[in-house]
Structure formats: C-alpha cells, structure tokens
Amino acid sequence: MAFQVCGMENGSKLYYGIKEVADMFAINASKLRYYEKEFPTLQPKKNRSGDRIYTQADIDHLKEILELTNEKGYTLPGAREYLKIKESNQREHAVYINKLKRIKTFMEKMRAGLDKPQPDQEKEPDAD
Numbered sequence: 001m002a003f004q005v006c007g008m009e010n011g012s013k014l015y016y017g018i019k020e021v022a023d024m025f026a027i028n029a030s031k032l033r034y035y036e037k038e039f040p041t042l043q044p045k046k047n048r049s050g051d052r053i054y055t056q057a058d059i060d061h062l063k064e065i066l067e068l069t070n071e072k073g074y075t076l077p078g079a080r081e082y083l084k085i086k087e088s089n090q091r092e093h094a095v096y097i098n099k100l101k102r103i104k105t106f107m108e109k110m111r112a113g114l115d116k117p118q119p120d121q122e123k124e125p126d127a128d
Helices: 018-025 029-038 056-071 076-115
Strands: 052-054
Touching: 018 029, 018 052, 018 056, 029 056, 052 056, 056 076
Parallel strands: none
Antiparallel strands: none
8 A cells, every 4th residue: 555645736836845745644744853853865955944845856755754664664774774775776776877878879889880881892893
C-alpha cells in the first residue's frame, strides 16, 4: 500500500508552507521539524521571514521517508542508511551513464567515418 498524500494537487504550486505540507501528510508541523533534524537530506529552504518553504522535491523526499518509516517498518537510522545507499547508487549509476554516452558518441563518430569514402578509394583504378 503506497503512502497517500491528503489533498495534494500535483505540481500546482512551486512552494508550500509547513502547515500545508503537514496537512498533506496528516501529521503535525513539529514532526516535520523533527524529521529535518533526523534526515540531513530533508532541508527545505526558508523565506526572508524565516518560514520553511517546501518544494515538490522536498515533498517527494518526505513522502519517501514516511513510506520507509511508517509502511516498511524502517527505524529512523535504518531509513537514513537506506537513503544514503540509494543516493550513492544513483551517483554511481550517473557516472556509468555518462561513460556510456561518451562511448556512444565515439562509436557514432566511428560509424560516420566508415560511411565516408576514403581518399584512396575515391580514385578510379588505373587501366593498364
């Protein structure tokens, strides 16, 4: 069962206040502030008056944290470790993807070079 977000219109706003986010997840604002301390990766920006403003990425991250802790039974340290490993794997995959893109570009250039006639092939063979 996926974690349900209450009353959330996907992508309708750029920023959400702490009360809005708390209402989305049916939790109180103090739990959100607590999770910010427990999960260094959850750090919403603050506006000029010091109020927290959550982006959609922050909300998605919070949803993942709550799914891990509330639905999958992870402890807070376990959820932190899971997220740390996941982030590390994503960085590693990005490195491999970039290498594969460079190889693809190289191979495409090689193929294009094979399709072009070589200077010595352009000449007609001499008739003796």
